[in-house]
Amino acid sequence: MIIGLTGGIASGKSTVARAFEALGAPWVDADDVAREVVEPGEPALAEIAERFGAEVLNSDGTLNRRALREIVFHNDNESESERRWLESVTHPRIRERLIAHLERLAASGAPYVLLVSPLLFESGQYQMVDRALVIDVPEALQIQRTAARDDVDEAQARAIITAQMPRTERLARADDVLDNGGSETEMRRQVAELDRQYRELALTPHRE
Numbered sequence: 001m002i003i004g005l006t007g008g009i010a011s012g013k014s015t016v017a018r019a020f021e022a023l024g025a026p027w028v029d030a031d032d033v034a035r036e037v038v039e040p041g042e043p044a045l046a047e048i049a050e051r052f053g054a055e056v057l058n059s060d061g062t063l064n065r066r067a068l069r070e071i072v073f074h075n076d077n078e079s080e081s082e083r084r085w086l087e088s089v090t091h092p093r094i095r096e097r098l099i100a101h102l103e104r105l106a107a108s109g110a111p112y113v114l115l116v117s118p119l120l121f122e123s124g125q126y127q128m129v130d131r132a133l134v135i136d137v138p139e140a141l142q143i144q145r146t147a148a149r150d151d152v153d154e155a156q157a158r159a160i161i162t163a164q165m166p167r168t169e170r171l172a173r174a175d176d177v178l179d180n181g182g183s184e185t186e187m188r189r190q191v192a193e194l195d196r197q198y199r200e201l202a203l204t205p206h207r208e
Helices: 013-022 030-036 043-052 065-072 077-106 139-150 154-163 167-172 184-203
Strands: 002-007 027-029 113-116 131-136 176-179
Touching: 002 013, 013 027, 013 113, 013 184, 027 030, 027 077, 030 077, 030 113, 043 065, 043 077, 065 077, 065 154, 077 113, 131 167, 131 184, 139 154, 176 184
Parallel strands: 002 113, 002 131, 027 113, 131 176
Antiparallel strands: none
16 A cells, blocks of 8 residues: 655654654655656756756756756746646656655565555646545744745745645645644654554555
């Protein structure tokens, strides 16, 4: 059984995934795979550089993520168009590699595995999972965490959040929700309860 774990930026997806891992559930992070497909020598990076120019490359040939982020997260029509183009280049390649990773994890014998993806719904990756778990935090906390973690100002943090699926829509599409706006102890309590439920479901995969 594959559980899709998603949430807005800075909702704590990786932290929650590690809590599941501590209980025996392996996981693959779509963000890690997304970084793989734009490494030097990858076709996607060559296409990105051809479209946006040398300004999106560092001196060592790696992707300058800050420069690319400034191009595709400006909350105007041109930025939205560029973001959609970028997704058309990267998403199919990410999906292909995720399938390979998930097949490898499934062979480990674990009762269920996690696909951690910030764009689970937007990218169509939800079609690869059996259940969708949304990690939810208040938007104000998202902005605070994003600004601190990514060294961006509040306006850019808001732009990134605005470019993502609205919180209400994400919650409406969830099979399960974990509230990660509180303490680590409370988060781990919720993870333990969900782990119990998922193990039961994995034993009866065809139960409605």
